[in-house]
Amino acid sequence: MAAEGAEGLEGAGADPTLWAEVRALLPRAEEGLTLSLSGEVEGCVLPLLQRARALLYGLSGRPEAAAAAALGRLSDVLRDYSWEKLNAAPWREVGKGWRQVYAYGCLFGALAEVAAGRPLARAVRLCDLGLLLGAAVQDHALARLVRALQPRLPRGSAPRHRPRAQRVRREPPPPPPAVQPEQAIPHLHCPSLEHFRDNYLIPQRPVVLEGVMDHWPCMKNWSVDYFCQVAGCRTVPVELGARYTDEEWSQQLMTVSDFISQYILEENSVGYLAQHQLFDQIPELKEDISIPDYCCLGEGEEDDITINAWFGPGGTISPLHQDPQQNFLAQVLGRKYIRLYSPQDSENLYPHESQILHNTSQVDVEDPDLVKFPNFTKAAFQSCILTPGQILFIPVKYWHYVQSLELSFSVSFWWS
Structure with a gap:
């Protein structure tokens, strides 16, 4: 994972202006970079971290290529060693200390890239890996570093289609079921806080807010080309497959530009960018959205609200499932067909018995096996086609099935 190597670190040397800006993000004195870990790690690790820190603080003025290369090699060792620990047990059981070691390895590696004067794309990738897989270190140094580096990268644009003869098209998504009037989720234009609370939040009734x-x-800015310009170089997790219950479903890390090229424009298979950290990772996108005022009616603080990104082509599906918090699903691009079932119908929806999928129904909503799941027909549902500019309130524990009808970007806000 980490061992892309430090080869080529003998570049032209650091840009003095950039190096000074980057070094200003860290404590001035070596002892100020504390290397404190929240959890036990093997005794051999701390000396490695201390050695990397000493190399870093030896890179004063215009860094020497040999010292930058040594720091790069040591950062590879730290990342490789901690990477094995991150994958030796289920993620929930991985100690925070090892995730911090991985983050330090990414931080030192990114700084080595800058010190060597190499192109900044790999330094940004290392920052993203540390943000995604590590834990916060040194007052969120990775986030601050990548914000300093990204403006110096060339702003990309959406890759062009290849000639049509070379493209392999996905199967078009099936047409959505018709939304019958008696099953339609009600729509409401900018209700007051009191009206929403009394008529929808307290009684737990779904509603589409306009x-x-x-x-x-985001309603004016967001497009495929905009994402490439703002975030094309950033590494993000992508879900591969039409739905997460499919056997061939998998996850992969790739840049936003590669995701758009391979799974949005080329249409060769289905990939979906589903990210819980995207807006923290890329603040430029977070500045384009707002937390709905209605979230203030919840019990938690604003910092407790989880903001998720959902970006993908038509044909991607979220199987019938439920979430443990209230949800505002805001549609920015494209349309989605959404079907909701009350938690009172849970027994009729046949949740998986496994702990991993206990919040997901076994029933294929598009083609239910009524011999195997006969009571599914007893479950009443509401539905809608969510269009750009609309927000669907999904009450806590409400079962929901989501089908993207075309290229779509949604933002969900989970709150208590």
Whole structure:
């Protein structure tokens, strides 16, 4: 994973202006970079971290190529060693200390890239890996570093289609079921906080809110080309497959530009960018959205709200499942067909018995096996086609099935 190697670190040397800006993000004195770990790690690790720190603080003025190369090699060792620990047990059981070691390895590696004067794309990738797989270190140094580096990268644009003869098209998504009037989720234009609380939040009734996100910058800014310009170089996790219950479903790390090229424009298979950290990772995108005012009716603080990104082509599906928090699903691009079932119908929806998928129904909503799941027909549902500018309130524990009808970008806000 980490061992892309430090080869080629003998570049032209660091840009003095950039190096000074990057070094200013860290404590001035070596002892200020504390290397404190939240959890036990093997005794051999701390001396490696201390050695990397000493190399870093020896890179004063215009860094020497040999010292930068040595720091790069040591960062590879730290990442490789901690990577084995991250994958030796289920993620929930991985100690925070090892995730911090991985983050330090990414931090030292990114700084070595800058010190060597190499192109900044790999330094940004290392920052992203540390943000995604590590734990916060040194006052969120990785996030601050990548914000300093990204403006110096060339702003990309959406890759062009290859000639049509070379492209392999996905199967078009099936047409959505018709939304019958008696099953339609009600729509409401900018209700007051009191009206929403009394008529929808307290009684836990779904509703489509209109006019609430009209002023969000994303409604004017967001497009495939915009994502490439703002975030094309950033590494993100991508889900491969039409739905997460499929046997061939998998996850992969890739840049936003590669994701768009391979799974949005080329249409060769289905990939979906589903990210719980995207807006923390890329603040430029977070500035384009707003937390709905109605979240203030919850019990938690604003920092407790989880903001998720969902970006993918038509044909991607979220199987019938439920979430443990209230959900505002805001549609920015494209349309989605959504079907909701009350938690009171849970027994009729046949949740998986396994702990991993206990929040997911065994029933294929598009083609239910009524011999195996006969009570599914007893479950009443509501549905809608969510269009850009609309926000769907999904009450806590409500079962929901989601089908993207075309290229789609949604933002969900989970709150208590």
